[in-house]
Amino acid sequence: MTLHIDFGPKVETKLLAIARQNGIASSEVVKKIVTGDLPRLVPENEVSGRNAAAIMLLRSWRNEDATDNPDEIRQAEEELAEFKRNINTNRAESGDHPDDL
Secondary structure, eight states: OOOOOOOOHHHHHHHHHHHHHHTSOHHHHHHHHHHHHHHHHSOGGGOOSTTHHHHHHHHHHHHHHOOOOHHHHHHHHHHHHHHHHHHHHHHHHTTOOTTOO
8 A cells, every 4th residue: 555645844844854763764764653653543343253352352351451550560560579589489390491481
């Protein structure tokens, strides 16, 4: 598919600079941006296939738990670290090496 997009001068300057830095055409920069963000932009109701129900459930959980609150983020990171310590302790006690995941 071919598209024609008119960018303002500031965006054009940024795209050209990024293209130069990476040694690629500006159209490739745009293509990488679009294809990189495309999976994130697929509407929730367009998920199809045999895993659709699981994907929808995981997305709903992710959206429920999303936060920008630094205190909540810090707490979640601490809980994850504690969980990992506990799992590794359990694995070490059972004879498994904690890094053998």
